[in-house]
Amino acid sequence: xxxxxxxxxxxxxxxxxxxxxxxxxxxxxxxxxxxxxxxxxxxxxxxxxxxxxxxxxxxxxxxxxxxxxxxxxxxxxxxxxxxxxxxxxxxxxxxxxxxxxxxxxxxxxxxxxxxxxxxxxxxxxxxxxxxxxxxxxxxxxxxxxxxxxxxxxxxxxxxxxxxxxxxxxxxxxxxxx
Amino acid sequence: xxxxxxxxxxxxxxxxxxxxxxxxxxxxxxxxxxxxxxxxxxxxxxxxxxxxxxxxxxxxxxxxxxxxxxxxxxxxxxxxxxxxxxxxxxxxxxxxxxxxxxxxxxxxxxxxxxxxxxxxxxxxxxxxxxxxxxxxxxxxxxxxxxxxxxxxxxxxxx
Numbered sequence: 001x002x003x004x005x006x007x008x009x010x011x012x013x014x015x016x017x018x019x020x021x022x023x024x025x026x027x028x029x030x031x032x033x034x035x036x037x038x039x040x041x042x043x044x045x046x047x048x049x050x051x052x053x054x055x056x057x058x059x060x061x062x063x064x065x066x067x068x069x070x071x072x073x074x075x076x077x078x079x080x081x082x083x084x085x086x087x088x089x090x091x092x093x094x095x096x097x098x099x100x101x102x103x104x105x106x107x108x109x110x111x112x113x114x115x116x117x118x119x120x121x122x123x124x125x126x127x128x129x130x131x132x133x134x135x136x137x138x139x140x141x142x143x144x145x146x147x148x149x150x151x152x153x154x155x156x157x158x159x160x161x162x163x164x165x166x167x168x169x170x171x172x173x174x175x176x177x
Numbered sequence: 178x179x180x181x182x183x184x185x186x187x188x189x190x191x192x193x194x195x196x197x198x199x200x201x202x203x204x205x206x207x208x209x210x211x212x213x214x215x216x217x218x219x220x221x222x223x224x225x226x227x228x229x230x231x232x233x234x235x236x237x238x239x240x241x242x243x244x245x246x247x248x249x250x251x252x253x254x255x256x257x258x259x260x261x262x263x264x265x266x267x268x269x270x271x272x273x274x275x276x277x278x279x280x281x282x283x284x285x286x287x288x289x290x291x292x293x294x295x296x297x298x299x300x301x302x303x304x305x306x307x308x309x310x311x312x313x314x315x316x317x318x319x320x321x322x323x324x325x326x327x328x329x330x331x332x333x334x335x
Contacts, residue, residue, distance in 0.1 A: 029223060032267040099236065125240045132265040134223035134237055 031132055031151045038065070038142045039130035043120035046097050046105055053094070053120040055146060062172045064093045064165070065140040066116070066156075067128060069100040070108040072136040078155035079112050085161060086115035091141070091169045095119030098128050098136050141165055143172045213246055216255050220262065221270050229272060 033039075042054040055065070066082060068075040086093050095116035097105045102121065109119075122128050131140065134153075141150040150168055152160055214231055220241075222233035230238050230245075241262070248258050262270050274280045314322065 026226065029267055029269045032264060099240075125237075126244070129240060129244055130265060132267070134266065 027135065028153050029134075031148075031153075033132055033140075033148050034151060036148060038140065038146050038148050039127070041120075041122075041127040041130065043096075043122055043127060046095070046102065046109075046119040046121045049102075049121070053118060055142070058094070058142070059146055060144050062091060062141070062143055062169050064091050064169075065096055065131075065142060066093055067096045067098050067131070067133050067136050067138040068119075069098045069136050070104040071100065072098075074155045075137045076112070078137050079115070081156060081158065081161070082115040083113045085156075090166060092117050096127065096131075097121045098133065099123065099125045139165075141168060141172075144175075209246065209249055212249060212255075213242060216245060216258065217242060219259075219272050221272050223266060223270065 038055050040055055042052050045051045045053050068078075082093060085091070093115055095118070097119045099122065105119070105121070109116075120127075125133075131138070137155055139152040139156050140148050143149050149172065150165060152165070156165065217230035220230040222228045222230050222235055222238040222241075224235035224237050225233055228235075228238075230241055245258055245262075248261065253261075259271070268274055268277075268280075274283060276284055
């Protein structure tokens with residue numbers, strides 16, 4: 001009896017491991033930046049390149065940095081959601097326009113709407129490297145002290161927004177009051 | 178005909194150069210390029226995860242190679258560059274993950290499996306050896322065998 005049960009048991013263990021493997025997305029690499037200070041940068045603003053934007057300008061605020069590009073197809077899927085979230089006023093959303101051409105980026109915003117308080121242009125993708133970006137869109141939730149508290153790789157989904165980003169942002173905002 | 182072939186060659190020569198010029202220009206420093214190549218073979222491209230940074234054509238891979246090249250020029254050691262990248266992208270960027278408690282299973286799991294397999298094999302062989310019963314020949318059988326094997330057994334039957 002045992003000689004049948006042992007292989008069956010091993011097989012079940014294998015099945016469990018494989019089943020867990022199926023529920024995971026190999027493209028989601030855990031970011032080492034969670035709970036670390038958001039990398040500093042100073043970049044020209046997309047709409048008015050004579051002005052700059054830095055993560056440090058937002059010290060004391062809870063905000064979202066969303067990495068996007070006009071060539072990024074998933075960003076197009078995500079865009080209407082971001083517009084809705086921006087309208088709700090829950091958390092200010094700032095954009096990092098990643099390796100894009102200014103005309104294309106501006107065209108995208110005027111065509112699809114602009115959910116961002118402002119966007120910074122990261123034309124050569126250097127700031128994105130500091131943030132460990134490897135697949136746009138990516139979204140960071142940054143707290144008052146400038147610490148990254150959450151990172152979403154790939155488009156933000158309603159599920160992620162309602163279950164993770166929004167509750168965390170509200171909790172962080174309550175913390176200051 | 179010969180003239181046509183000549184023309185084709187001429188066209189290829191001209192356009193071949195045009196294509197050749199589109200290739201990524203190497204920097205003027207072959208030593209640095211070699212170092213970059215060696216290091217980026219140890220690094221994973223996060224866009225196409227089964228490719229090294231050296232092989233990948235992804236935009237990000239090109240940006241990271243540029244970043245590494247610049248840091249090498251600035252005199253950073255390979256280890257410093259690897260630290261720079263793992264701080265941003267995590268251990269996953271290393272093709273050879275470091276030996277840490279989270280990677281023990283990855284590093285030592287195969288050897289554990291090998292040892293377990295060997296133990297099972299030896300156990301099995303020992304058990305089988307015990308299971309084999311010896312069947313000594315009876316006196317009659319031994320005699321028959323001796324007769325069959327004796328040199329003059331052939332004459333008897335002939």
